[in-house]
């Protein structure tokens with residue numbers, strides 16, 4: 001048995017220190033320094049190279065990776081879309097999300113059936129086998145090739161996985177609850193998380209088994225553990241949503257094998273997660289056109305247009321500095337739009353609170369939502385509802401001009417699909433003859449929005 005050497009690592013910033021200390025001298029965190037034992041094994045300088053060490057693009061018989069053969073489509077269409085066309089063999093995917101959002105549920109559902117996959121393994125370190133079986137029955141899983149285990153020791157897990165055939169799918173739930181006994185710090189610490197992930201990544205690459213790792217998130221919303229964790233894996237997914245709503249959004253942060261801008265929409269039901277194939281209809285389900293302060297925004301997530309309801313409320317303030325509060329929209333951008341309205345249209349918000357909400361628990365990051373936000377604020381200020389069946393999109397510049405948004409045609413088509421009759425967008429938006437039954441109202445400046453709600457303001 002080789003000798004172990006100690007080193008001291010800060011669990012907050014990952015700094016390696018020469019001795020133990022109560023406060024990390026790099027990041028100043030208290031009680032974060034832990035001892036780690038490093039096993040000194042043999043050095044690798046005598047490694048012998050195999051003849052197929054290098055592979056070439058052409059005439060490559062061993063790694064015959066064609067785009068379709070290395071991808072496996074799961075039964076969950078929304079997940080395939082987010083992954084850029086299915087699971088890639090030998091890839092390692094990290095799925096983060098707050099507790100109770102449905103990570104374990106979606107992964108267990110994923111294991112229901114994927115064509116051509118020899119074995120399915122679900123290893124839970126958080127729940128017992130009985131608890132997982134109970135959930136699998138509730139989800140009506142019926143996969144004879146599914147193996148479930150409850151284990152928190154990475155070495156045992158690696159031994160169990162060693163016999164898996166190439167192309168199998170393994171779920172590890174979760175990386176913060178598994179650990180190795182050769183590392184002194186407890187499971188969930190930086191060194192344990194890093195060590196276990198490295199073991200799993202090495203195994204996935206060597207045996208072309210797909211591994212999906214569940215990661216807990218910190219209160220700031222990032223995956224707990226070292227930031228390097230995200231660099232070690234091929235794909236980082238976040239499962240988001242407000243637990244008070246049924247909707248769950250699957251978002252991709254990093255993808256070595258596909259785009260990162262697609263989202264998947266699910267709803268949590270009594271028998272697991274269901275895909276939402278028409279998110280616009282779902283997010284507009286509570287929309288009431290008779291009310292003031294409500295605008296419909298035609299947004300784009302990835303390549304998919306989604307209609308969303310943007311609600312604004314303007315009310316007299318009771319404090320010296322009025323509030324600018326937003327849910328689902330960037331607060332700085334809201335303050336900027338309020339400043340543009342005050343400056344360019346001489347509206348007075350110095351004694352008014354401005355509240356903004358994106359209905360359904362969704363987050364909007366596109367600048368194209370500006371026009372809808374402005375329309376909702378103006379509508380709420382004058383207590384006049386926006387025209388029925390109207391949709392807004394366009395970026396607002398500091399001068400108050402409406403700028404063109406990308407994918408305008410797709411946004412208009414989505415509005416038409418949902419039965420909307422008017423689309424308000426930038427005057428620079430091109431001609432789209434192909435959207436019947438939709439009137440396209442091109443506007444130049446935010447001042448034009450006043451006439452939309454029949455307010456005379458010159």
Ligand code: TYD
Nearest residue numbers: 099100101102103104105268269270271272
């Ligand atoms: P879970 O997958 O355990 O969350 P995570 O692994 O992210 O912590 O999901 C737990 C939540 O999902 C819990 O609040 C109950 C709910 N749920 C349903 O509503 N229906 C179901 O069929 C299942 C399995 C869970």
Ligand code: MG
Nearest residue numbers: 103104126173
């Ligand atoms: Mg779980």
